[in-house]
Amino acid sequence: xxxxxxxxxxxxxRSRELFPSFHADGSAAFAQIVQGIGDDCAxxxxxxxxxxxISSDMLVQGRHFLPDCDPYRLGHKALAVNLSDLAAxxxxxLGFTLAMALPAADAAWLAPFSEGLLALAAEHRCPLLGGxxxxxxxxxxxxxxxxxxxxxALLRSGANVGDDIYVSGCVGEARLALDVQLGHVPIDNPxxxxxxxxxxxxPQPRLALGQAxxxxxxxxxxxxxxxxxxxxxxxxxxxxxxxxxADAVRQTSTIWHDPQLAAWSLERQNHYGLSGGxxxxxxxxxxxxxxxxxxxxxxxxxxxxxxIGQIVAGEGIELRxxxxxxxxxxxxxxxxxxx
Amino acid sequence: xxxxxxxxxxxxxRSRELFPSFHADGSAAFAQIVQGIGDDCAxxxxxxxxxxxISSDMLVQGRHFLPDCDPYRLGHKALAVNLSDLAAxxxxxLGFTLAMALPAADAAWLAPFSEGLLALAAEHRCPLLGGxxxxxxxxxxxxxxxxxxxxxALLRSGANVGDDIYVSGCVGEARLALDVQLGHVPIDNPxxxxxxxxxxxxPQPRLALGQAxxxxxxxxxxxxxxxxxxxxxxxxxxxxxxxxxADAVRQTSTIWHDPQLAAWSLERQNHYGLSGGxxxxxxxxxxxxxxxxxxxxxxxxxxxxxxIGQIVAGEGIELRxxxxxxxxxxxxxxxxxxx
Numbered sequence: 001x002x003x004x005x006x007x008x009x010x011x012x013x014r015s016r017e018l019f020p021s022f023h024a025d026g027s028a029a030f031a032q033i034v035q036g037i038g039d040d041c042a043x044x045x046x047x048x049x050x051x052x053x054i055s056s057d058m059l060v061q062g063r064h065f066l067p068d069c070d071p072y073r074l075g076h077k078a079l080a081v082n083l084s085d086l087a088a089x090x091x092x093x094l095g096f097t098l099a100m101a102l103p104a105a106d107a108a109w110l111a112p113f114s115e116g117l118l119a120l121a122a123e124h125r126c127p128l129l130g131g132x133x134x135x136x137x138x139x140x141x142x143x144x145x146x147x148x149x150x151x152x153a154l155l156r157s158g159a160n161v162g163d164d165i166y167v168s169g170c171v172g173e174a175r176l177a178l179d180v181q182l183g184h185v186p187i188d189n190p191x192x193x194x195x196x197x198x199x200x201x202x203p204q205p206r207l208a209l210g211q212a213x214x215x216x217x218x219x220x221x222x223x224x225x226x227x228x229x230x231x232x233x234x235x236x237x238x239x240x241x242x243x244x245x246a247d248a249v250r251q252t253s254t255i256w257h258d259p260q261l262a263a264w265s266l267e268r269q270n271h272y273g274l275s276g277g278x279x280x281x282x283x284x285x286x287x288x289x290x291x292x293x294x295x296x297x298x299x300x301x302x303x304x305x306x307x308i309g310q311i312v313a314g315e316g317i318e319l320r321x322x323x324x325x326x327x328x329x330x331x332x333x334x335x336x337x338x339x
Numbered sequence: 340x341x342x343x344x345x346x347x348x349x350x351x352x353r354s355r356e357l358f359p360s361f362h363a364d365g366s367a368a369f370a371q372i373v374q375g376i377g378d379d380c381a382x383x384x385x386x387x388x389x390x391x392x393i394s395s396d397m398l399v400q401g402r403h404f405l406p407d408c409d410p411y412r413l414g415h416k417a418l419a420v421n422l423s424d425l426a427a428x429x430x431x432x433l434g435f436t437l438a439m440a441l442p443a444a445d446a447a448w449l450a451p452f453s454e455g456l457l458a459l460a461a462e463h464r465c466p467l468l469g470g471x472x473x474x475x476x477x478x479x480x481x482x483x484x485x486x487x488x489x490x491x492a493l494l495r496s497g498a499n500v501g502d503d504i505y506v507s508g509c510v511g512e513a514r515l516a517l518d519v520q521l522g523h524v525p526i527d528n529p530x531x532x533x534x535x536x537x538x539x540x541x542p543q544p545r546l547a548l549g550q551a552x553x554x555x556x557x558x559x560x561x562x563x564x565x566x567x568x569x570x571x572x573x574x575x576x577x578x579x580x581x582x583x584x585a586d587a588v589r590q591t592s593t594i595w596h597d598p599q600l601a602a603w604s605l606e607r608q609n610h611y612g613l614s615g616g617x618x619x620x621x622x623x624x625x626x627x628x629x630x631x632x633x634x635x636x637x638x639x640x641x642x643x644x645x646x647i648g649q650i651v652a653g654e655g656i657e658l659r660x661x662x663x664x665x666x667x668x669x670x671x672x673x674x675x676x677x678x
Binding site: 041 | 374377378379380381382383384390391392393394395397399401402403424425427428430434436437438439440468469470471473474475476478480482484485487489492494495496559560561576
């Protein structure tokens with residue numbers, strides 16, 4: 001199968017089904033797409049008074065995913081990690097481009113890959129606009145576009161002293177899943193094992209929460225490299241410090257009630273939530289006066305959020321136990337070139 | 340050097356110098372950039388009444404460039420091939436993202452790479468908005484954004500029977516340069532040799548011409564995979580055929596006057612212009628009634644254009660010699676998975 005055939009078969013035709021320009025009644029479905037896949041550029045008509053949010057992420061085989069990774073799940077995850085950046089900005093998806101290097105034009109791999117990718121795209125009304133296909137070591141590079149009412153983007157730089165610090169969902173589970181996948185941690189309970197594998201392979205971008213937090217959150221980031229490191233980006237961009245309660249982070253996840261894991265030391269359990277990456281949850285800050293509104297945004301977006309600490313003057317993160325005692329920590333963010 | 344340090348040193352700081360938000364007099368320089376490099380997303384304020392053009396291209400080492408490729412020139416070319424897609428749409432650049440996999444954080448390579456990349460970005464006022472860096476086989480994935488007044492994008496689908504077919508610049512030189520680089524064709528004349536190497540390593544995206552052709556060209560494409568194949572995309576998108584004069588294509592380039600190359604058969608010379616890729620010139624169609632206006636657009640944009648044939652009813656390309664006799668050809672577009 002040639003390059004143009006495979007684009008046509010697995011991406012262009014299916015995208016046209018999923019993302020028609022017009023509904024059956026003739027009303028505009030995705031009126032912003034003037035020209036989609038199949039020209040030198042995609043042409044998009046932006047809605048008035050909206051700003052654009054743009055983000056790019058690249059996934060490399062052997063680095064971001066294992067060679068035997070299920071292609072449907074890989075398609076899902078490749079887009080999910082990009083949508084997560086839109087979520088962290090409070091943006092609503094508009095579309096994405098996909099550039100990929102493939103070792104071969106393998107229909108048995110491309111069919112489920114494109115299915116997983118486009119299923120998530122359809123769920124979030126985020127049409128595939130175009131891209132590039134070439135031969136090479138399996139590499140997926142996605143750029144996503146979203147829209148935000150002018151001035152309402154959630155940035156990393158707005159956290160203020162006294163703000164609460166929150167995370168969505170459960171942090172640390174994806175990192176434990178990696179240890180399970182690599183065979184470092186055997187898990188006896190098959191339900192727990194599958195839950196963990198789902199958490200690393202099928203992350204759910206928190207788009208509804210991100211949009212619900214516009215006007216409430218003072219700063220936000222998505223958790224890709226680990227809480228301590230990613231929260232550190234908010235702190236340095238905002239010129240503030242943080243106190244984080246380790247127990248509150250651990251308690252975002254119920255997996256520690258499993259008898260096998262409950263037998264671990266607290267320090268070992270805490271490690272996952274504090275420094276584990278790949279969660280694609282949101283960490284954000286909001287004034288303590290807005291706790292009720294934040295809880296409402298969480299309910300409205302069907303997304304659990306947990307308060308894990310607060311912003312203080314100074315810099316860096318002070319880690320505390322449940323009794324307010326300082327805990328030592330030497331946790332840094334994941335860095336592809338310093339491991 | 341870590342991932343965040345290298346982004347900071349080679350891309351973020353330099354971009355801020357090249358693309359300040361405000362001029363020294365306080366007026367907006369690139370007012371559309373609300374948030375550039377360093378957050379989850381770049382945030383961009385689009386000008387009113389403009390449509391966006393978006394395109395992604397991926398370059399893989401060993402496939403699109405040789406391992407010993409000069410990093411400054413690679414930085415230039417990686418952005419140039421993307422800007423060429425904006426040129427083909429008639430768009431004006433707004434910015435770009437860069438996702439890259441690097442085998443190592445090598446400052447001696449990154450410094451000239453970022454310099455070549457950002458020099459071309461500055462020349463075309465196309466700021467770096469963000470991106471991603473990871474470890475892996477050297478792979479560069481760029482997404483470019485441009486703007487076009489609503490409804491004025493040049494597409495592939497508008498060619499009409501009777502239209503003239505043009506190409507900009509000289510076609511075929513980049514393909515000959517590849518043969519020189521690979522040692523298949525030794526070139527005696529050192530000036531010619533350097534000219535050819537420059538043509539493949541430092542393509543000049545035809546942005547000024549593309550914008551000048553708005554309202555004149557009925558269809559356009561950039562030449563990346565070879566004239567016959569790329570023109571074929573216009574024909575199939577427009578539902579028409581073409582007559583192309585092989586001599587007119589060859590005569591776009593003066594290299595065939597070089598004594599060494601002039602000794603080659605016409606068939607061998609023609610091959611380069613007709614099926615060679617990597618030129619990043621524009622092929623476009625325009626009504627015969629607009630020849631003067633096309634010539635004016637070419638002068639205004641300081642870009643030579645050459646008429647090479649015309650659109651006819653039917654499908655596919657009839658190749659002719661200077662006397663109007665049909666020439667046999669079996670030339671198809673480059674395809675990464677059918678070589």
